[in-house]
Amino acid sequence: MGQSLLIKNAAQVVTMAGHSEQPAKRDEMQELSIIENGSVLMQDGQIKAVGKLAELEQQYQEIIAGAETIDATGKTVTPGLIDPHTHLVHAGTRENEYAMRLKGQSYMEIMNAGGGIHATTRATREADFDQLYDESKQRLDTFFQYGVTTVESKSGYGLSLGQELKQLEVAVKLNQYHAMDIVSTFMGAHAVPIDERDNPEPFVRRVIDEMIPEVARRKLAKFNDVFCERGVFTPDQSRRILEAGREYGLVPKIHADEIEPYGGAELAAEVSAISADHLLKASDEGIRKMAENDVMGVLLPGTAFFLMAEFADARKMIDGGVPVALSTDANPGSSPTLSLQFIMNLGCLKMGMTPEEVLAATTINAAHAIDCADHIGSLEAGKQADIVIFDIPNYLMLSYQYGMNHVDTVVKRGEPVVGK
Numbered sequence: 240m241g242q243s244l245l246i247k248n249a250a251q252v253v254t255m256a257g258h259s260e261q262p263a264k265r266d267e268m269q270e271l272s273i274i275e276n277g278s279v280l281m282q283d284g285q286i287k288a289v290g291k292l293a294e295l296e297q298q299y300q301e302i303i304a305g306a307e308t309i310d311a312t313g314k315t316v317t318p319g320l321i322d323p324h325t326h327l328v329h330a331g332t333r334e335n336e337y338a339m340r341l342k343g344q345s346y347m348e349i350m351n352a353g354g355g356i357h358a359t360t361r362a363t364r365e366a367d368f369d370q371l372y373d374e375s376k377q378r379l380d381t382f383f384q385y386g387v388t389t390v391e392s393k394s395g396y397g398l399s400l401g402q403e404l405k406q407l408e409v410a411v412k413l414n415q416y417h418a419m420d421i422v423s424t425f426m427g428a429h430a431v432p433i434d435e436r437d438n439p440e441p442f443v444r445r446v447i448d449e450m451i452p453e454v455a456r457r458k459l460a461k462f463n464d465v466f467c468e469r470g471v472f473t474p475d476q477s478r479r480i481l482e483a484g485r486e487y488g489l490v491p492k493i494h495a496d497e498i499e500p501y502g503g504a505e506l507a508a509e510v511s512a513i514s515a516d517h518l519l520k521a522s523d524e525g526i527r528k529m530a531e532n533d534v535m536g537v538l539l540p541g542t543a544f545f546l547m548a549e550f551a552d553a554r555k556m557i558d559g560g561v562p563v564a565l566s567t568d569a570n571p572g573s574s575p576t577l578s579l580q581f582i583m584n585l586g587c588l589k590m591g592m593t594p595e596e597v598l599a600a601t602t603i604n605a606a607h608a609i610d611c612a613d614h615i616g617s618l619e620a621g622k623q624a625d626i627v628i629f630d631i632p633n634y635l636m637l638s639y640q641y642g643m644n645h646v647d648t649v650v651k652r653g654e655p656v657v658g659k
C-alpha cells in the first residue's frame with residue numbers, strides 16, 4: 240500500500256465539489272460544499288475520500304491505520320489555492336518606479352520613457368539562467384507559504400526568441416525540481432522592444448513566424464498571451480498573434496482593457512480565449528460577449544490597488560454570467576505581491592465579491608482558467624492531494640482578518656511542504 244495521509248476533524252472542509260466540468264458561474268460561485276467537522280484521506284498523492292471521520296474509518300480502516308495523521312481541530316481546510324496569472328520568472332524589482340508613481344507619473348508614462356516592462360526586460364536579459372532560477376524559486380517558496388499550490392507563469396521579459404526561451408526554460412526546470420506545479424504561458428507579445436516602437440510590425444512578425452513555432456515545437460507553453468493595450472499591441476495585432484498561436488496549439492489568453500477600454504474583452508470572446516485578464520475598463524458589450532462565449536474573467540485587484548486605478552466591476556461580470564477567477568498578477572511593476580490571501584480580501588472589499596465567491600475564484604475557477612480543473616481546484620476523490628489547512632475556525636476569517644497569512648499547513652501531492 241502506498242503512502243497515506245489523513246487530515247482529521249477540521250472545523251470546516253471547504254470542498255468546492257461539483258464544478259470540475261464547467262466553471263462556477265453566477266450563484267454557483269456561492270456553493271462551497273462545506274463539510275463541518277470533516278476529514279480528508281489521501282493516498283499516493285491523490286485524494287481518496289472526503290467526509291466525516293467515522294464514515295472514512297468505516298470504509299478505509301486499513302489505509303487509515305497506516306496513515307500519517309494531522310489533527311485539524313478548530314482549523315479550516317480548503318483546496319490548495321491556484322494563482323492563474325503571474326509573471327513569476329523575472330529579474331529585479333522596480334521600487335524606484337513606485338516612488339515615481341507616488342509623485343504623480345503614470346504606469347504608461349514610465350513605460351513609454353523606457354522603464355516599466357522595458358526595465359524588467361533589460362534586467363531579465365542580463366540575468367543568467369541560474370540567477371533567474373534562484374529568484375523565481377524564492378518566489379515559489381513564498382507562494383507555498385501563503386497557501387498557493389499551482390501557479391501559471393508567463394514569459395514576456397525577453398522579447399527575443401532566445402531570451403523568451405530562457406525564461407520559459409527556467410519555468411520548465413522549476414516545475415521539474417520544485418514541488419509547486421507551474422503552467423506556462425508564452426507572452427512574447429508583452430511589449431514592443433523599445434528600439435522598435437516606431438515600427439512594431441517586424442516584431443509582430445517575429446512573434447508569429449519565429450517565436451510561436453519554436454515555443455510550440457519545444458512544448459514550452461500551453462497558452463499564448465498578448466498585452467492588448469493602446470501603445471502596446473492593437474486589437475488587430477493581438478488577434479493575429481493569438482490566431483497564429485492557436486494554429487500551433489497554444490490556447491489564447493489576453494491582457495485586456497487594463498488601462499483603457501480597447502476592445503480586449505470583445506477580442507477574447509471572438510478568438511475563444513480561455514480567459515481575459517485585468518478588465519478594469521472592459522465595456523458592457525465586451526462583458527456580454529465574454530459571458531456568451533464562456534470566457535473566464537481573471538481579475539487582478541492587486542494591480543488596481545497598486546496602480547491606484549478603478550477596480551474591475553466583478554459584480555457586473557458575475558451577475559452577467561461571466562465565470563470569474565482571481566490572481567495576484569505577481570510582477571515587479573504593477574503588482575509586487577505573492578499573497579493571494581490579500582487579493583481575496585481586495586476582491587471582497589474593493590470589487591463587491593462575497594467571501595464565498597473569492598474562494599471559488601481562487602480554487603476551482605482558477606483551475607479552469609488554466610485548464611486544470613480535471614485534477615486540481617476541489618477536494619474530491621481522485622483529484623491531486625493539494626490542500627491547505629488554515630489556522631482559522633471558519634472560511635469567513637480568511638478574507639476578514641486582512642493582510643495576514645492564515646496558513647498552518649500546506650500539503651502538495653499528499654505531502655506536507657509547509658508547516659508540521
Ligand SMILES: N=CN[C@@H](CCC(=O)O)C(=O)O
Pocket residue numbers: 326355356359466494497542568570571572573574
Ligand atoms: N500589463 C502588463 N503586464 C503586467 C505588468 C508587467 C510589468 O509592469 O512588469 C500586468 O499584467 O500588470
Ligand SMILES: [Zn+2]
Pocket residue numbers: 324325326494568570
Ligand atoms: Zn499580467
